[in-house]
Amino acid sequence: MTAFDTSIERNAIEQHAAEPVNAARIRQPLYAPRRKIFPKRAEGTFRRFKWLVMLITLMIYYVTPWLRWDRGPHAPDQAVLVDMANRRFYFFFVEIWPQEFWLVAGLLVMAGFGLFLVTSAVGRAWCGYACPQTVWVDLFLVVERAIEGDRNARIKLDAAPYDARKLALRVSKHAIWLLIAVATGGAWIFYFADAPSLFVGLFTGRAAPIAYITIAVLTATTYVFGGLMREQVCTYMCPWPRIQAAMLDENSLTVTYNDWRGEPRSRHAKKALAAGDAVGDCVDCNACVAVCPMGIDIRDGQQLECITCALCIDACDGVMDKLNRDRGLISYATLADYNQNMALATAGGTSAIDPKRIRGRDGRLLPGITNVRFTRIVRPRTMVYFAAWSLVGLALLYGLMTRDRLQVNVLHDRNPQYVLLSDGAIRNGYTVKLLNKIPEPRAVIISLKGLPHAAMSAVGINEPASRKLAVTLEPDRLRTLKIYVAQPAAAINGSVQTFRFVVEDPSSFEADSYTASFEAPQP
């Protein structure tokens, strides 16, 4: 008999009639219809954290396209803009041309390593907190609770026959869901056009058809996935958890029911204690099942449906507080810690779970027992991921800082490769592409480096042939020039000579060059 009295308040804990959807004992045949889930409202640290994440992510999503960023008269003023028509992507002070899409590829590589890092450290945190599916389901549940009430009221309403009240509640719920869905689909398109003018255009019917189509498609998916399908998306449709599960190891934090202290669970501890039976901390109140948005029982162990949202931890901690017991019967824990504690509770696996083995005389857990050891996050595996993630990040940053804003690309004419002129000189033709990647007009100078006796002329620029050519470039545009380079017969010293086209902006000192070849007939 332990020193503490477990009989107090046990009967004051509300028992929830909650059945996990995936329990083996009620497993249904193939093609079974969905078992409805009515998650109860949870309160606690993780729930508050989830509200915060939800607020931040939704704010980012809805507000970002409305931020302004002054880029001068020649570029759009929207901070984040995917300009498909002009093939430009604006992100605050960064402007990406299609040639620089490697930056986006690099971000995707970072996202990959980031996923490895976060998952190996804190498990499926993405699923539980940041995934849009989780965020929007949460939002839809807020609406559902506000209109139909919490778990028990919703169960009752669902079972009730349709009358005026039920119809009114259901219609208003779905109407608000649809409104949220439209706003979600509507917010997306603002990333692809000037938000204020598109907003006006939307309501005056002058927006592009693709805008309306996008809103319609995203409205449908938001409403169906967030409102109607909910946890089925995570369980049956999403490939992400399958990938994430492969990244967990025995040192990853996962939501864990600590059965080494919870078992044997008992609803009638007093009786059991009187009978001399061992009694764990779990009072089998099913609060953890009732709050689970996936409808599972975490006490059945790790299972693929679990998105580690930790609402069961909140629910259980609330119960433990009422019982005046240590929190963390359900907690974030690593498999390594769990095994260690389990070995202690079962005498190295030789006995059944005995709660007395892990408690001191005062009924508190022994000091050697740990649920969460955040030091586990820092270990070789996560360090390697972090190093890889940082390296890619630094490489991207370096690439971003040093990339050219003025570029020249040259194509040598292939047909003909060279032309004989009347005075015996040889002329080559080049298509020269000048890329001005800043949203300001520029005056640049193209010059020849090498071929000391050569001179060039450009189609459409009526200047005498020389070694320098002044060219104006439109802001944020590519200019294609046809340039002819000629060398007198005496200067040609081989069938292929190389030289460089150099383009310089004298006002910003930016420059780029391209090595081209000058071809002549075999001597």
Next chain:
Amino acid sequence: MSEKEIDDVTGVATTGHEWDGIKELNNPLPRWWVWTFYATIVWAFAYTIAYPAWPLISSATGGMLGYSSRQEVRAALDAAEASKADYVTAVAVASVDDILIDDALRTFATAAGAAAYKVNCVQCHGSGATGSAGYPSLNDDSWLWGGKPEDIRLTIAHGIRFVGDDMTRLSEMPAFADILSETEIGELAGHVASMSATPSTGAGADLYAANCAACHGDAGEGMVELGVPNLADAIWLYGASKEEIAAQIRAPRHGVMPAWQDRLGETTVKELAVYVHSLGGGQ
């Protein structure tokens, strides 16, 4: 298959087929799937009624909607024509020189001219406009009839020695086989071949002054107004060797180019002139 076999695990009847011990369950298709399938059948019938579909002996059913792929092509072509109508009108009224100084117009005319060139000109002048023996290269700066934009346009519009166009470019060099002896022709050819570098002196030079300078000029500089070739430059239409030059003195060959204005219209001829001028040799 007299008896239905029920699968133990699922309680579902099997189809009776077996592959290496694996039996197929006879589950029905999901209902939405079946209904989609029926809908496709209905759609197919409606489609064949609405659109041309069923083959007949020499044609096909016309469909109820009056759809025709020829009409669609025509509409697309009309739309393409309409989309460039502004440019075409501008090219039609502008002179070639005006087109060349207008960036947008020049870009349009060059592209249109390049397309017309590929259809009408490559057969003689080559796909890279490099020409070949008897067919002038259009890239270089040697022009028999002048390389200014307007000269090029006139040449394209009315052709060279083209019977059937009153304004065609005309000139002919006499055959010297009956006038000079074979020896003299040889000496003359030797002199002409030397003109592009260091002109020789002696019998060949005297023969040249007496017979050729009137048209080809004292230094062999040619005469653009009459399409007389420059003999002092590096470019030879019929070959630079003494033998080839002698053959040309003996019995000159004269190239003929068709007049294109009647076939292609004024606008296209202008576009071609702009394109040819942009090849790098235009003056």
